[in-house]
Amino acid sequence: MSSNEDQETNGTAFMNAEWSHKVIAIISAMLVVIITIGSVYLFFDQRSFAREPMTPFTQANKVILPNYYKENMVFQQGKTITIQGKTSPNGTLTATLQSKTEQSSQTSSADDKGRFEIALPAPPAQLKAYTFTISSGNKVLRQIKHAYVGNVFLAAGQSNMEVNYYDYYNTESEERANLGNAADVTDLPAPINDTHVYFLVTDHQSSEQTQDNLPLREYNSDSWLPANTVNADYLGYLPQYFAEQLRSNSPKIPIGIIQTAWGGTEIARHMAGGDIYNNHVAPLKMFNIAGILWYQGEQDGMSDDMALAYQYNFSTLIQQYRKLFDNSQLPFLYVQLARFPGNDDWAKVRQAQFVVATNVDGKDGTAMTVSLDTDKGTNGIIHPLGKEILAQRMASQWKAINNNRTVPSGPLAQKAVSRHRGQVAEITFREDTANGLNVRRPNYSKNATSKNLSRATDESLTGFEVAGSDSVYHSAEAVIQDDTISVFSDAVDDIRQVRYLWSANPECDTLLYNSYHLPASPFTLSVLNDES
Known part of the structure; x- marks a missing residue:
C-alpha cells in the first residue's frame, strides 16, 4: 500500500472517530434534556395529583332525573346547566349535549347515597336539536x-x-262562565x-312536602309540547304571546315555558313552604x-287581611324565587x-x-306592567281581554x-x-319614569292593539283625589x-x-302616560310638609 493510501485511510478513520464522538455528545445532551423535562413534569404532575387525587371510576347502572327531563326540553343559554338526580352509589356519570356542530360534556361522581350534581357548560343556543345523554363508561343510561x-x-301566578282556550273557552258553558256578555270567543x-x-x-x-317532580298535565306526559296550532290551546295566552314577541326579535333562539299558574289561589300558597310551591x-x-312571569293577587284582593299582607308576602316571594334559582338579579x-x-281590598293589592x-x-331585574288600559272594555269580567298587549x-x-x-x-309616583x-300637593316620580309626562285617552274598544291603545288629547287629567286631616277625599284638579x-x-x-x-x-x-306611552300606576301617598 502506498503512503498516499495510508494517509487517506488514517484520515478517514480519524474523521469517523471524530463524528462518532459528536453524535454521542449530541445524544447525551438530548437525553439530559429529556430526563430534565420528564423530571419537572413528574414533579408538577405529582403535586397536581397530591392536590386533586383522581376519583376512581365506578360503573353506574341507573339514573333518575326530575320528570321534566323529557323530549323537546329547553335548557337555558349562557348559563351552566346544573343536572341533579340519583344513580348508583358513587357511580361515575358523564352528561353530554351534542349536535352535528356543537358539543359540551362533563363527568362527575355521585356520593355514597347515589346523589349527584353535574355542572355542564351550556353550548350555544340554536334551533337545531341537541342529543342529551347521560352515560357511565360505555353504558348509556x-x-x-x-x-x-x-x-x-x-309562568306563575293565578288564572x-x-x-x-282549552281550559277556559273550549265549551259553551266555559265560554259563558268566563266571558259572560262582555265578549265571545271570536274576540x-x-x-x-x-x-x-x-x-x-x-x-x-299540591303537596305538603317538597317534591322532586312536577305534577304535569297528561298531555305533557311524554314531552314538552311545541306551540303549534294543535297544542297552543293548552298554553296560557299571556306566556305564549310573550314567547312570540321574543321569537320575533330573536328568531334563531328557541323559547321554553314552564307554566305553573293555578287559578283562584292566594300568594301564600306560592311561597316557600306553601303547598303549591x-x-x-x-x-x-x-x-x-x-326570567319569571307573574300575574297574581286577585284572590288576595278578596280579603282585607290578605290585601294588607300582600306587600310583605310579594317582596318575600320574589326573594325566595331568586334564591331557589341562585340568581339575585333574575328578571321578575x-x-x-x-x-x-x-x-278597596283590590285597590290595596294594587298599592302593594x-x-x-x-x-x-x-336595575335589579324587577319590572311591573300596568294593565288599566289593556282590557279592551271587558273590565266587568275577571279574565279581561288584552293578554297579547300585556305580553308585548x-x-x-x-x-x-x-x-x-x-x-x-309607566310613571311611578315617588313622593308628594x-x-x-x-293648598297644593306636588308629586314627583321615579326619575327613569318621569320623562315626557302627558295626558292620553285610552282605547277600550275590542280592536285595541299595542299600536292604537291610546291617543294624545288636550283634555284635563282625571282620576286624582285629595284629603285633609279629616281623611275625606275630594276630586282634584291635576296639572303637569x-x-x-x-x-x-x-x-x-x-292637603x-x-x-x-x-x-x-x-x-x-x-x-297619565309618559314618553314610553305607558300609563301611570294607581297610588296613594301621604303628603310631606316641606316648603323648603
Missing part, C-alpha cells in the same frame, strides 16, 4: 334525542296567567303557531331560567291587577304591587333587562310634597309641570293625602 338550548321562563286572540316554542303545564295538584316550584331548584316581571268590580315596583331602582309590554321589559338598557315603565301652605304634577282642590285647604285611580274598577276618560 338516559338519552333525550331532541333537547334545545334557548331562553326558558317560569290570568293560566287562562287558555279572543288566535293562538300562536311556532314549533320553536316548547312548553310544560302543571296540574292542579312545594311541587310546582321547588322541583326546579338550580334549573337555570331567563309582573302584572298589576286589572280593572274589576270590587272593593306599586310599592314593590317603587322600592327598586329599575313584558317582553319589552325583559329585552331591556337582558341588554342592560333602561327598563320601560306640600306647596303653597298646603315638566316632570312633576301639581294637584289641588277647592274643597281641601291643607294631607293624595291618591290616583284609587278604585277596584276605575272609570276614567283620560290617563
Whole structure:
C-alpha cells in the first residue's frame, strides 16, 4: 500500500472517530434534556395529583332525573346547566349535549347515597336539536334525542296567567262562565303557531312536602309540547304571546315555558313552604331560567287581611324565587291587577304591587306592567281581554333587562310634597319614569292593539283625589309641570293625602302616560310638609 493510501485511510478513520464522538455528545445532551423535562413534569404532575387525587371510576347502572327531563326540553343559554338526580352509589356519570356542530360534556361522581350534581357548560343556543345523554363508561343510561338550548321562563301566578282556550273557552258553558256578555270567543286572540316554542303545564295538584317532580298535565306526559296550532290551546295566552314577541326579535333562539299558574289561589300558597310551591316550584331548584312571569293577587284582593299582607308576602316571594334559582338579579316581571268590580281590598293589592315596583331602582331585574288600559272594555269580567298587549309590554321589559338598557315603565309616583301652605300637593316620580309626562285617552274598544291603545288629547287629567286631616277625599284638579304634577282642590285647604285611580274598577276618560306611552300606576301617598 502506498503512503498516499495510508494517509487517506488514517484520515478517514480519524474523521469517523471524530463524528462518532459528536453524535454521542449530541445524544447525551438530548437525553439530559429529556430526563430534565420528564423530571419537572413528574414533579408538577405529582403535586397536581397530591392536590386533586383522581376519583376512581365506578360503573353506574341507573339514573333518575326530575320528570321534566323529557323530549323537546329547553335548557337555558349562557348559563351552566346544573343536572341533579340519583344513580348508583358513587357511580361515575358523564352528561353530554351534542349536535352535528356543537358539543359540551362533563363527568362527575355521585356520593355514597347515589346523589349527584353535574355542572355542564351550556353550548350555544340554536334551533337545531341537541342529543342529551347521560352515560357511565360505555353504558348509556338516559338519552333525550331532541333537547334545545334557548331562553326558558317560569309562568306563575293565578288564572290570568293560566287562562287558555282549552281550559277556559273550549265549551259553551266555559265560554259563558268566563266571558259572560262582555265578549265571545271570536274576540279572543288566535293562538300562536311556532314549533320553536316548547312548553310544560302543571296540574292542579299540591303537596305538603317538597317534591322532586312536577305534577304535569297528561298531555305533557311524554314531552314538552311545541306551540303549534294543535297544542297552543293548552298554553296560557299571556306566556305564549310573550314567547312570540321574543321569537320575533330573536328568531334563531328557541323559547321554553314552564307554566305553573293555578287559578283562584292566594300568594301564600306560592311561597316557600306553601303547598303549591312545594311541587310546582321547588322541583326546579338550580334549573337555570331567563326570567319569571307573574300575574297574581286577585284572590288576595278578596280579603282585607290578605290585601294588607300582600306587600310583605310579594317582596318575600320574589326573594325566595331568586334564591331557589341562585340568581339575585333574575328578571321578575309582573302584572298589576286589572280593572274589576270590587272593593278597596283590590285597590290595596294594587298599592302593594306599586310599592314593590317603587322600592327598586329599575336595575335589579324587577319590572311591573300596568294593565288599566289593556282590557279592551271587558273590565266587568275577571279574565279581561288584552293578554297579547300585556305580553308585548313584558317582553319589552325583559329585552331591556337582558341588554342592560333602561327598563320601560309607566310613571311611578315617588313622593308628594306640600306647596303653597298646603293648598297644593306636588308629586314627583321615579326619575327613569318621569320623562315626557302627558295626558292620553285610552282605547277600550275590542280592536285595541299595542299600536292604537291610546291617543294624545288636550283634555284635563282625571282620576286624582285629595284629603285633609279629616281623611275625606275630594276630586282634584291635576296639572303637569315638566316632570312633576301639581294637584289641588277647592274643597281641601291643607292637603294631607293624595291618591290616583284609587278604585277596584276605575272609570276614567283620560290617563297619565309618559314618553314610553305607558300609563301611570294607581297610588296613594301621604303628603310631606316641606316648603323648603
